[in-house]
Amino acid sequence: MTHPALDLLRTTTAALAPDPDANPLVPRIAAGTAPRATLAALAAEQTWVISADRRAFEYLAVRSAAADPEAAAFFTTLAEGEALAGERLVAFGRACRAQEAPYEPLPGCQAYPAYVAWLALNxxxxxxxxxxxxxxxxxxxxxxxxATALREHYGFTDEACAFFDFFAEESPDLDRLAAAAVEAALDAGRLDQARVRTYGRLLQAYEAMFWTALSGTP
Structure with missing residues (x-):
């Protein structure tokens, strides 16, 4: 028995999957060759990203609460997750000493949350x-x-890796909420699949910009 919402989520995810060779930084972290200064920059950039995304998801939840409660539940859960992730990020920043000097965020890293904010508004x-x-x-x-590389190559503790562990874990509840939101939109004829592809393509492009910008940090 087919499930149109799950099928759409799977095909969209597969179609938008990035080229495995497109990320210039994660393979260096995996090999233990990325400097700790770059890890500190990653922590600092994520401090900006997490707080911005949390507010964007909260706004999307408010916008959809009346007419699209399934989507509202999805975005509320995302916002709650960002808050939890932000708490875990502190230990990572401390482990790589991200707060020892003032930090100016990189435009290439902050393009992603800026676009998430655009989506929240538009x-x-x-x-x-x-x-x-x-x-x-x-x-x-x-x-x-x-998360694996931080333990194996950089000697980070479980507490310092918890931010990445959090996002690496599968989330059946979030998957269920996403499927419910997509199913409701499909049933109501409210899902614009062309726009979904455009939004997804741009999100992936801004994600790639994030890693490319970070890869140039000393």
Missing amino acids: AAPADVVPALTANFSAWGGYCATI
């Missing part, structure tokens, strides 16, 4: 759900690789 919330789901799949894979 996109139909239901169209954002599958686009974000596809992006989270790639992000989760990167986080799993980084």
Whole structure:
């Protein structure tokens, strides 16, 4: 028996999967050759990203609460997850001494949260759900690789790796909420699959910019 919502999420995620060779930094972290200064920059950039994304998801939840409660539940859960991730990020920043000097965020890293904020203001919330789901799949894979490398090559503790562990873990509840939101949108004829692909493509492009910008840090 087919499930149109799950099929759409799977095909969208597969279609938008990044080239494995497109990320210039994660393989260096995996090999233990990325300097600690770059890890510190990663922590600092994520401090900006997490707080911005949390507010964007909260706004998407508010926008969709009345007409699209399934999408609202998805975005509320995302916002709650960002808050938890932000708490775990502190230990990572401390481990790589990210707060020892003032830090100026890189435009290439902050393009991603800026676009998420644009989606929060302009996109139909239901169209954002599958686009974000596809992006989270790639992000989760990167986080799993980084979490392993931080332990094996940099000697980081479980506490310091908890931020990446959090995103690397599968989330059946979030998957269920995403499927429910997409199913409701499909049933109501509210899902614009062309826009989903556009939003997903841009999210993946800005994700790639994040890693490319970081790869140039000393």
